[in-house]
Amino acid sequence: MTNRQIETLAPWLFTLGLFVFWELACRLFNVSSVILPAPSEIFAAMVKYSSPLLKNSFVTLWTTVAGFLLAVGFGLLLGLFVGWSRTIYRGLYPVMIGFNSIPKVAVVPILVLWFGIGEVPAILTAFLISFFPIVVNVATGLATIEPELEDVLRALGASKLDVMRKVGIPRSMPYFFGSLKVAITLAFVGAVVSETLASNAGLGALMTQAGSNFQMPLVFAGLLALAIEGIGMYAVTAWIEARMTGWAIRSQQSAAG
Template sequence: MTDRTIERLMPWAVTIGFFVVWEICCRLFDLDVFILPAPSDIWREAIKFAPELAYHSAQTLYTTLAGFGLAVVVGVALGAAIGSSRLVYRGLYPVLIGFNSIPKVALVPILVIWFGIGTVPAILTAFVISFFPIAVNVATGLATIERDMTDVLRSLGASRRDILLKVGLPRSMPYLFASLKVAITLSFVGSVIAETVASNKGIGYLMLSASSNYNVPLVFAGLLVLALLGVVMYVAAAMLEMRTSAWAFRGSDVVS
Protein backbone atom coordinates (compact mmCIF):
# COMPACT_ATOMS: atom_id res chain seq x y z
CA MET A 1 0.00 0.00 0.00
CA THR A 2 1.50 3.31 -1.08
CA ASP A 3 1.81 6.38 1.11
CA ARG A 4 -0.75 8.26 -1.01
CA THR A 5 -3.28 5.44 -0.58
CA ILE A 6 -2.72 5.49 3.18
CA GLU A 7 -3.23 9.26 3.22
CA ARG A 8 -6.53 8.92 1.35
CA LEU A 9 -7.78 6.14 3.62
CA MET A 10 -6.68 7.80 6.85
CA PRO A 11 -9.68 10.16 7.24
CA TRP A 12 -12.10 7.27 6.69
CA ALA A 13 -10.21 5.02 9.10
CA VAL A 14 -10.10 7.66 11.82
CA THR A 15 -13.80 8.51 11.38
CA ILE A 16 -14.92 4.88 11.45
CA GLY A 17 -12.66 4.18 14.41
CA PHE A 18 -14.16 7.14 16.27
CA PHE A 19 -17.70 5.82 15.85
CA VAL A 20 -16.64 2.26 16.75
CA VAL A 21 -15.04 3.47 19.98
CA TRP A 22 -18.13 5.59 20.69
CA GLU A 23 -20.41 2.58 20.21
CA ILE A 24 -18.24 0.31 22.37
CA CYS A 25 -18.07 2.85 25.21
CA CYS A 26 -21.86 3.33 25.19
CA ARG A 27 -22.45 -0.43 25.35
CA LEU A 28 -19.64 -1.16 27.77
CA PHE A 29 -20.66 1.46 30.32
CA ASP A 30 -24.40 0.99 29.63
CA LEU A 31 -24.95 4.70 29.10
CA ASP A 32 -28.52 5.89 29.01
CA VAL A 33 -29.73 7.07 25.61
CA PHE A 34 -30.85 10.30 27.26
CA ILE A 35 -27.25 10.98 28.35
CA LEU A 36 -25.25 9.82 25.33
CA PRO A 37 -26.90 7.78 22.57
CA ALA A 38 -24.79 5.23 20.73
CA PRO A 39 -24.19 5.73 16.99
CA SER A 40 -26.56 2.82 16.29
CA ASP A 41 -29.33 4.61 18.22
CA ILE A 42 -28.63 7.82 16.31
CA TRP A 43 -28.68 5.96 13.00
CA ARG A 44 -32.06 4.36 13.76
CA GLU A 45 -33.52 7.75 14.66
CA ALA A 46 -32.02 9.32 11.55
CA ILE A 47 -33.66 6.65 9.37
CA LYS A 48 -36.96 7.14 11.17
CA PHE A 49 -36.93 10.91 10.68
CA ALA A 50 -35.10 10.91 7.32
CA PRO A 51 -37.70 13.07 5.50
CA GLU A 52 -37.65 15.68 8.26
CA LEU A 53 -33.85 15.67 8.38
CA ALA A 54 -33.64 16.10 4.62
CA TYR A 55 -36.13 18.98 4.58
CA HIS A 56 -34.54 20.89 7.45
CA SER A 57 -31.02 20.17 6.19
CA ALA A 58 -31.89 21.69 2.81
CA GLN A 59 -33.21 24.79 4.56
CA THR A 60 -30.07 25.16 6.67
CA LEU A 61 -27.85 24.61 3.65
CA TYR A 62 -29.77 27.26 1.72
CA THR A 63 -29.52 29.90 4.46
CA THR A 64 -25.85 29.05 5.04
CA LEU A 65 -24.88 29.32 1.39
CA ALA A 66 -26.86 32.54 0.97
CA GLY A 67 -25.21 34.12 4.00
CA PHE A 68 -21.81 32.79 3.00
CA GLY A 69 -22.15 34.12 -0.55
CA LEU A 70 -23.08 37.53 0.79
CA ALA A 71 -20.12 37.38 3.18
CA VAL A 72 -17.75 36.60 0.31
CA VAL A 73 -18.94 39.58 -1.74
CA VAL A 74 -18.88 42.05 1.15
CA GLY A 75 -15.74 40.59 2.73
CA VAL A 76 -13.70 40.75 -0.47
CA ALA A 77 -14.88 44.29 -1.20
CA LEU A 78 -14.11 45.50 2.33
CA GLY A 79 -10.81 43.64 2.41
CA ALA A 80 -9.76 45.19 -0.88
CA ALA A 81 -10.69 48.65 0.36
CA ILE A 82 -8.91 48.21 3.69
CA GLY A 83 -5.81 46.59 2.24
CA SER A 84 -5.32 49.10 -0.56
CA SER A 85 -5.89 52.32 1.38
CA ARG A 86 -4.31 53.33 4.67
CA LEU A 87 -7.03 55.94 5.16
CA VAL A 88 -9.80 53.36 4.80
CA TYR A 89 -7.84 51.01 7.08
CA ARG A 90 -7.68 53.58 9.86
CA GLY A 91 -11.34 54.43 9.45
CA LEU A 92 -12.97 51.02 9.05
CA TYR A 93 -10.76 48.53 10.88
CA PRO A 94 -11.66 49.66 14.42
CA VAL A 95 -15.34 49.55 13.49
CA LEU A 96 -15.01 46.03 12.10
CA ILE A 97 -13.19 44.82 15.20
CA GLY A 98 -15.83 46.32 17.45
CA PHE A 99 -18.63 44.79 15.39
CA ASN A 100 -16.96 41.40 15.36
CA SER A 101 -16.64 41.52 19.17
CA ILE A 102 -20.42 41.60 19.58
CA PRO A 103 -21.87 38.12 20.32
CA LYS A 104 -23.87 37.31 17.22
CA VAL A 105 -26.63 35.61 19.19
CA ALA A 106 -27.37 39.06 20.65
CA LEU A 107 -28.10 40.35 17.14
CA VAL A 108 -30.75 37.73 16.36
CA PRO A 109 -33.56 39.41 18.40
CA ILE A 110 -32.82 42.69 16.60
CA LEU A 111 -32.94 40.96 13.23
CA VAL A 112 -36.25 39.36 14.20
CA ILE A 113 -37.69 42.79 15.04
CA TRP A 114 -36.54 44.12 11.68
CA PHE A 115 -37.31 41.15 9.41
CA GLY A 116 -39.58 38.84 11.40
CA ILE A 117 -39.17 35.14 12.13
CA GLY A 118 -37.95 33.03 9.22
CA THR A 119 -35.20 32.72 6.67
CA VAL A 120 -33.89 36.29 6.50
CA PRO A 121 -32.53 36.45 10.09
CA ALA A 122 -30.74 33.13 9.53
CA ILE A 123 -29.12 34.39 6.32
CA LEU A 124 -28.04 37.65 7.93
CA THR A 125 -26.68 35.89 11.02
CA ALA A 126 -24.64 33.56 8.81
CA PHE A 127 -23.38 36.64 6.99
CA VAL A 128 -22.36 38.75 9.99
CA ILE A 129 -20.55 35.86 11.65
CA SER A 130 -18.50 34.92 8.59
CA PHE A 131 -17.59 38.05 6.63
CA PHE A 132 -14.99 39.35 9.12
CA PRO A 133 -12.30 36.66 8.56
CA ILE A 134 -12.69 37.08 4.80
CA ALA A 135 -12.22 40.84 4.97
CA VAL A 136 -9.22 40.56 7.31
CA ASN A 137 -7.46 37.91 5.22
CA VAL A 138 -7.96 39.74 1.93
CA ALA A 139 -6.67 42.94 3.52
CA THR A 140 -3.66 41.04 4.89
CA GLY A 141 -2.93 39.56 1.47
CA LEU A 142 -2.96 43.00 -0.13
CA ALA A 143 -0.81 44.45 2.63
CA THR A 144 1.92 41.86 2.01
CA ILE A 145 2.73 43.16 -1.48
CA GLU A 146 6.35 44.28 -1.41
CA ARG A 147 6.85 48.02 -1.77
CA ASP A 148 9.66 47.40 -4.28
CA MET A 149 7.24 45.52 -6.53
CA THR A 150 4.71 48.33 -6.29
CA ASP A 151 7.37 50.91 -7.16
CA VAL A 152 8.54 48.89 -10.18
CA LEU A 153 4.99 48.46 -11.47
CA ARG A 154 4.29 52.17 -11.11
CA SER A 155 7.50 53.02 -12.92
CA LEU A 156 6.30 50.80 -15.78
CA GLY A 157 3.08 52.79 -16.03
CA ALA A 158 0.74 50.58 -13.98
CA SER A 159 -2.08 52.45 -12.31
CA ARG A 160 -3.21 51.83 -8.75
CA ARG A 161 -6.21 49.97 -10.13
CA ASP A 162 -3.99 47.77 -12.32
CA ILE A 163 -1.81 46.85 -9.34
CA LEU A 164 -4.86 45.96 -7.28
CA LEU A 165 -6.60 43.84 -9.93
CA LYS A 166 -3.62 42.20 -11.61
CA VAL A 167 -1.22 41.77 -8.70
CA GLY A 168 -2.91 42.44 -5.38
CA LEU A 169 -6.01 40.30 -5.66
CA PRO A 170 -4.25 37.29 -7.28
CA ARG A 171 -1.59 37.58 -4.60
CA SER A 172 -4.34 37.47 -1.97
CA MET A 173 -5.92 34.25 -3.25
CA PRO A 174 -4.21 31.94 -0.70
CA TYR A 175 -5.31 34.27 2.10
CA LEU A 176 -8.83 34.39 0.67
CA PHE A 177 -9.24 30.63 0.48
CA ALA A 178 -7.78 30.18 3.95
CA SER A 179 -10.51 32.48 5.23
CA LEU A 180 -13.22 30.80 3.12
CA LYS A 181 -12.53 27.44 4.77
CA VAL A 182 -13.01 29.09 8.15
CA ALA A 183 -15.95 31.25 7.12
CA ILE A 184 -18.03 28.39 5.69
CA THR A 185 -18.03 26.59 9.05
CA LEU A 186 -18.85 29.83 10.83
CA SER A 187 -21.77 30.33 8.45
CA PHE A 188 -23.31 27.07 9.64
CA VAL A 189 -22.92 28.26 13.21
CA GLY A 190 -24.73 31.50 12.39
CA SER A 191 -27.58 29.76 10.58
CA VAL A 192 -28.16 27.28 13.40
CA ILE A 193 -28.05 30.02 16.05
CA ALA A 194 -30.76 31.95 14.24
CA GLU A 195 -32.83 28.81 13.58
CA THR A 196 -32.87 27.89 17.25
CA VAL A 197 -33.98 31.38 18.23
CA ALA A 198 -36.19 32.68 15.43
CA SER A 199 -37.23 30.12 12.85
CA ASN A 200 -39.77 27.38 12.26
CA LYS A 201 -37.54 25.31 9.98
CA GLY A 202 -33.93 24.28 9.65
CA ILE A 203 -31.65 21.92 11.54
CA GLY A 204 -31.46 24.30 14.49
CA TYR A 205 -35.25 24.33 14.79
CA LEU A 206 -35.40 20.55 14.44
CA MET A 207 -32.79 20.05 17.17
CA LEU A 208 -34.62 22.45 19.47
CA SER A 209 -37.91 20.61 18.89
CA ALA A 210 -36.23 17.24 19.45
CA SER A 211 -34.61 18.37 22.70
CA SER A 212 -37.95 19.69 23.99
CA ASN A 213 -39.35 16.20 23.36
CA TYR A 214 -36.31 14.57 25.03
CA ASN A 215 -35.39 12.90 21.75
CA VAL A 216 -31.63 13.06 22.29
CA PRO A 217 -30.71 10.66 19.43
CA LEU A 218 -32.46 13.00 16.97
CA VAL A 219 -30.53 15.93 18.42
CA PHE A 220 -27.29 14.08 17.80
CA ALA A 221 -28.48 13.15 14.32
CA GLY A 222 -28.92 16.85 13.59
CA LEU A 223 -25.42 17.54 14.91
CA LEU A 224 -23.93 14.85 12.69
CA VAL A 225 -25.80 16.22 9.66
CA LEU A 226 -24.34 19.64 10.37
CA ALA A 227 -20.87 18.12 10.71
CA LEU A 228 -21.30 16.31 7.40
CA LEU A 229 -22.47 19.46 5.61
CA GLY A 230 -19.56 21.40 7.07
CA VAL A 231 -17.04 18.82 5.89
CA VAL A 232 -18.54 18.75 2.39
CA MET A 233 -18.39 22.53 2.09
CA TYR A 234 -14.86 22.64 3.48
CA VAL A 235 -13.70 20.03 0.96
CA ALA A 236 -15.39 21.96 -1.85
CA ALA A 237 -13.54 25.13 -0.83
CA ALA A 238 -10.26 23.21 -0.59
CA MET A 239 -10.73 21.69 -4.05
CA LEU A 240 -11.52 25.10 -5.52
CA GLU A 241 -8.42 26.46 -3.80
CA MET A 242 -6.21 23.82 -5.39
CA ARG A 243 -7.64 24.54 -8.84
CA THR A 244 -7.24 28.31 -8.63
CA SER A 245 -4.19 28.92 -6.44
CA ALA A 246 -2.14 25.72 -6.47
CA TRP A 247 0.85 27.88 -7.43
CA ALA A 248 1.00 29.13 -3.86
CA PHE A 249 1.66 25.58 -2.60
CA ARG A 250 3.96 24.42 -5.37
CA GLY A 251 6.81 22.42 -3.91
CA SER A 252 5.18 22.02 -0.52
CA ASP A 253 3.80 18.92 1.16
CA VAL A 254 0.23 20.14 0.54
CA VAL A 255 0.32 19.22 -3.13
CA SER A 256 3.00 16.53 -3.05
Protein backbone atom coordinates (compact mmCIF):
# COMPACT_ATOMS: atom_id res chain seq x y z
CA MET A 1 0.00 0.00 0.00
CA THR A 2 1.36 3.41 -0.93
CA ASN A 3 1.63 6.29 1.47
CA ARG A 4 -1.13 8.06 -0.37
CA GLN A 5 -3.54 5.16 0.03
CA ILE A 6 -2.78 4.98 3.72
CA GLU A 7 -3.46 8.69 3.99
CA THR A 8 -6.89 8.36 2.36
CA LEU A 9 -7.75 5.41 4.55
CA ALA A 10 -6.45 6.96 7.75
CA PRO A 11 -9.66 8.76 8.83
CA TRP A 12 -11.65 5.55 8.44
CA LEU A 13 -9.08 3.47 10.27
CA PHE A 14 -8.93 5.90 13.16
CA THR A 15 -12.72 6.02 13.47
CA LEU A 16 -12.92 2.25 13.37
CA GLY A 17 -10.11 2.04 15.92
CA LEU A 18 -11.98 4.36 18.27
CA PHE A 19 -15.10 2.19 18.15
CA VAL A 20 -13.11 -1.01 18.63
CA PHE A 21 -11.32 0.50 21.64
CA TRP A 22 -14.62 1.72 23.07
CA GLU A 23 -16.29 -1.67 22.59
CA LEU A 24 -13.39 -3.53 24.20
CA ALA A 25 -13.25 -1.12 27.14
CA CYS A 26 -16.97 -1.52 27.79
CA ARG A 27 -16.71 -5.30 27.72
CA LEU A 28 -13.48 -5.62 29.67
CA PHE A 29 -14.59 -3.37 32.52
CA ASN A 30 -18.18 -4.53 32.32
CA VAL A 31 -19.57 -1.01 32.04
CA SER A 32 -23.32 -0.77 32.55
CA SER A 33 -25.13 0.29 29.39
CA VAL A 34 -27.02 2.90 31.43
CA ILE A 35 -23.70 4.65 32.06
CA LEU A 36 -21.91 4.13 28.75
CA PRO A 37 -23.41 1.85 26.14
CA ALA A 38 -20.98 -0.08 23.91
CA PRO A 39 -20.92 0.81 20.19
CA SER A 40 -22.59 -2.48 19.36
CA GLU A 41 -25.59 -1.49 21.49
CA ILE A 42 -25.62 1.97 19.96
CA PHE A 43 -25.64 0.59 16.42
CA ALA A 44 -28.37 -1.84 17.41
CA ALA A 45 -30.38 1.11 18.76
CA MET A 46 -29.74 3.01 15.54
CA VAL A 47 -31.22 0.17 13.51
CA LYS A 48 -34.10 -0.39 15.90
CA TYR A 49 -35.05 3.29 16.08
CA SER A 50 -34.02 4.17 12.56
CA SER A 51 -37.39 5.66 11.69
CA PRO A 52 -37.63 8.24 14.54
CA LEU A 53 -33.90 8.94 14.23
CA LEU A 54 -34.21 9.73 10.54
CA LYS A 55 -37.33 11.81 11.04
CA ASN A 56 -35.75 13.87 13.82
CA SER A 57 -32.43 14.14 12.00
CA PHE A 58 -34.30 15.68 9.14
CA VAL A 59 -35.96 18.23 11.42
CA THR A 60 -32.59 19.21 12.88
CA LEU A 61 -31.11 19.37 9.41
CA TRP A 62 -33.69 21.71 8.01
CA THR A 63 -33.84 24.01 11.03
CA THR A 64 -30.04 24.23 10.95
CA VAL A 65 -29.93 24.94 7.24
CA ALA A 66 -32.74 27.47 7.46
CA GLY A 67 -30.96 29.32 10.29
CA PHE A 68 -27.69 29.07 8.44
CA LEU A 69 -29.12 30.50 5.21
CA LEU A 70 -30.65 33.40 7.15
CA ALA A 71 -27.24 33.97 8.72
CA VAL A 72 -25.52 33.90 5.32
CA GLY A 73 -27.87 36.48 3.83
CA PHE A 74 -27.89 38.76 6.84
CA GLY A 75 -24.21 38.25 7.64
CA LEU A 76 -23.14 39.06 4.09
CA LEU A 77 -25.18 42.27 4.02
CA LEU A 78 -24.10 43.40 7.48
CA GLY A 79 -20.50 42.48 6.70
CA LEU A 80 -20.49 44.62 3.57
CA PHE A 81 -22.10 47.44 5.51
CA VAL A 82 -19.63 47.21 8.38
CA GLY A 83 -16.62 46.84 6.08
CA TRP A 84 -17.69 49.83 4.02
CA SER A 85 -16.27 52.50 6.28
CA ARG A 86 -14.08 52.72 9.32
CA THR A 87 -16.69 54.74 11.18
CA ILE A 88 -19.38 52.11 10.80
CA TYR A 89 -16.82 49.44 11.68
CA ARG A 90 -15.78 51.27 14.83
CA GLY A 91 -19.32 52.09 15.81
CA LEU A 92 -20.91 48.70 15.32
CA TYR A 93 -18.08 46.48 16.45
CA PRO A 94 -18.54 46.81 20.24
CA VAL A 95 -22.27 46.20 19.86
CA MET A 96 -21.63 43.08 17.85
CA ILE A 97 -19.00 41.80 20.27
CA GLY A 98 -21.43 42.34 23.10
CA PHE A 99 -24.16 40.53 21.27
CA ASN A 100 -21.89 37.69 20.29
CA SER A 101 -20.66 37.14 23.83
CA ILE A 102 -24.16 36.40 25.13
CA PRO A 103 -24.48 32.62 25.40
CA LYS A 104 -27.32 31.85 23.02
CA VAL A 105 -28.74 29.31 25.49
CA ALA A 106 -29.90 32.33 27.46
CA VAL A 107 -31.84 33.65 24.48
CA VAL A 108 -33.83 30.47 23.83
CA PRO A 109 -36.40 31.09 26.61
CA ILE A 110 -37.08 34.54 25.18
CA LEU A 111 -37.55 33.11 21.71
CA VAL A 112 -39.91 30.50 23.13
CA LEU A 113 -41.94 33.23 24.82
CA TRP A 114 -42.18 35.08 21.51
CA PHE A 115 -42.69 32.25 19.07
CA GLY A 116 -43.76 29.25 21.18
CA ILE A 117 -42.15 25.85 21.42
CA GLY A 118 -41.07 24.28 18.13
CA GLU A 119 -38.97 24.89 15.11
CA VAL A 120 -38.98 28.70 14.95
CA PRO A 121 -36.84 29.16 18.08
CA ALA A 122 -34.45 26.51 16.75
CA ILE A 123 -34.09 28.29 13.43
CA LEU A 124 -33.62 31.64 15.12
CA THR A 125 -31.06 30.31 17.61
CA ALA A 126 -29.14 28.75 14.73
CA PHE A 127 -29.27 32.09 12.95
CA LEU A 128 -28.26 34.20 15.95
CA ILE A 129 -25.31 32.03 16.85
CA SER A 130 -23.91 31.72 13.34
CA PHE A 131 -24.11 35.10 11.63
CA PHE A 132 -21.32 36.72 13.62
CA PRO A 133 -18.33 34.91 12.05
CA ILE A 134 -19.72 35.70 8.60
CA VAL A 135 -20.00 39.41 9.40
CA VAL A 136 -16.53 39.57 10.88
CA ASN A 137 -14.93 37.74 7.97
CA VAL A 138 -16.61 39.73 5.23
CA ALA A 139 -15.84 42.99 7.02
CA THR A 140 -12.22 41.96 7.52
CA GLY A 141 -11.87 41.12 3.84
CA LEU A 142 -13.15 44.56 2.91
CA ALA A 143 -11.20 46.43 5.56
CA THR A 144 -7.86 44.91 4.60
CA ILE A 145 -7.68 46.01 0.96
CA GLU A 146 -4.05 46.85 0.20
CA PRO A 147 -3.84 50.65 0.60
CA GLU A 148 -1.60 50.91 -2.45
CA LEU A 149 -4.13 49.15 -4.62
CA GLU A 150 -6.78 51.52 -3.37
CA ASP A 151 -4.44 54.40 -4.25
CA VAL A 152 -4.00 53.03 -7.77
CA LEU A 153 -7.75 52.95 -8.27
CA ARG A 154 -8.50 56.25 -6.60
CA ALA A 155 -5.83 58.00 -8.66
CA LEU A 156 -7.85 56.82 -11.66
CA GLY A 157 -10.94 58.47 -10.23
CA ALA A 158 -12.58 55.34 -8.84
CA SER A 159 -15.42 55.90 -6.39
CA LYS A 160 -15.74 53.99 -3.14
CA LEU A 161 -18.34 51.83 -4.83
CA ASP A 162 -15.93 51.05 -7.69
CA VAL A 163 -13.22 50.02 -5.26
CA MET A 164 -15.67 47.78 -3.42
CA ARG A 165 -17.04 46.18 -6.57
CA LYS A 166 -13.74 45.63 -8.32
CA VAL A 167 -11.55 44.77 -5.36
CA GLY A 168 -13.25 44.66 -1.97
CA ILE A 169 -16.04 42.23 -2.63
CA PRO A 170 -14.09 39.69 -4.72
CA ARG A 171 -11.29 39.96 -2.21
CA SER A 172 -13.52 39.20 0.76
CA MET A 173 -15.05 36.12 -0.87
CA PRO A 174 -12.41 33.66 0.43
CA TYR A 175 -12.99 35.05 3.92
CA PHE A 176 -16.73 34.70 3.41
CA PHE A 177 -16.60 31.13 2.16
CA GLY A 178 -14.08 30.26 4.86
CA SER A 179 -16.47 31.56 7.50
CA LEU A 180 -19.25 29.30 6.22
CA LYS A 181 -17.53 26.24 7.69
CA VAL A 182 -17.51 27.87 11.10
CA ALA A 183 -21.03 29.22 10.69
CA ILE A 184 -22.65 25.91 9.72
CA THR A 185 -21.10 24.19 12.74
CA LEU A 186 -22.34 26.94 15.02
CA ALA A 187 -25.80 26.91 13.44
CA PHE A 188 -25.96 23.21 14.15
CA VAL A 189 -25.05 23.78 17.79
CA GLY A 190 -27.69 26.51 18.03
CA ALA A 191 -30.45 24.38 16.54
CA VAL A 192 -29.69 21.40 18.78
CA VAL A 193 -29.44 23.55 21.93
CA SER A 194 -32.82 25.05 21.19
CA GLU A 195 -34.35 21.65 20.44
CA THR A 196 -32.96 20.22 23.64
CA LEU A 197 -34.44 23.04 25.71
CA ALA A 198 -37.73 23.69 24.03
CA SER A 199 -39.01 21.49 21.28
CA ASN A 200 -40.76 18.23 20.67
CA ALA A 201 -39.00 17.45 17.41
CA GLY A 202 -35.41 17.21 16.28
CA LEU A 203 -32.46 15.18 17.51
CA GLY A 204 -32.02 17.40 20.58
CA ALA A 205 -35.61 16.74 21.67
CA LEU A 206 -35.30 13.04 20.90
CA MET A 207 -32.19 12.74 23.05
CA THR A 208 -33.80 14.62 25.95
CA GLN A 209 -36.76 12.27 25.88
CA ALA A 210 -34.59 9.16 25.55
CA GLY A 211 -32.42 10.41 28.40
CA SER A 212 -35.35 10.85 30.76
CA ASN A 213 -36.41 7.26 29.94
CA PHE A 214 -32.87 6.02 30.65
CA GLN A 215 -32.57 4.74 27.07
CA MET A 216 -28.88 5.44 26.94
CA PRO A 217 -28.19 3.53 23.71
CA LEU A 218 -30.75 5.74 21.96
CA VAL A 219 -29.20 8.90 23.44
CA PHE A 220 -25.85 7.85 22.08
CA ALA A 221 -27.41 6.87 18.77
CA GLY A 222 -28.69 10.46 18.64
CA LEU A 223 -25.19 11.76 19.37
CA LEU A 224 -23.77 9.64 16.58
CA ALA A 225 -26.43 10.91 14.19
CA LEU A 226 -25.49 14.46 15.18
CA ALA A 227 -21.84 13.77 14.48
CA ILE A 228 -22.59 12.28 11.08
CA GLU A 229 -24.85 15.17 10.16
CA GLY A 230 -22.28 17.70 11.36
CA ILE A 231 -19.49 16.13 9.32
CA GLY A 232 -21.76 16.06 6.27
CA MET A 233 -22.64 19.75 6.50
CA TYR A 234 -19.05 20.73 7.15
CA ALA A 235 -17.95 18.75 4.12
CA VAL A 236 -20.52 20.45 1.90
CA THR A 237 -19.43 23.96 2.95
CA ALA A 238 -15.75 23.03 2.64
CA TRP A 239 -16.43 21.77 -0.86
CA ILE A 240 -18.24 25.00 -1.77
CA GLU A 241 -15.31 26.99 -0.41
CA ALA A 242 -12.79 25.07 -2.48
CA ARG A 243 -14.92 25.41 -5.59
CA MET A 244 -15.60 29.11 -5.27
CA THR A 245 -12.24 30.50 -4.20
CA GLY A 246 -9.63 28.20 -5.63
CA TRP A 247 -7.52 31.21 -6.60
CA ALA A 248 -7.01 32.19 -2.98
CA ILE A 249 -5.60 28.80 -2.06
CA ARG A 250 -3.45 28.53 -5.16
CA SER A 251 -2.12 32.06 -4.95
CA GLN A 252 -0.99 31.40 -1.40
CA GLN A 253 0.83 28.28 -2.45
CA SER A 254 2.63 29.86 -5.39
CA ALA A 255 6.16 30.90 -4.69
CA ALA A 256 6.04 34.08 -6.75
CA GLY A 257 5.56 37.03 -4.46
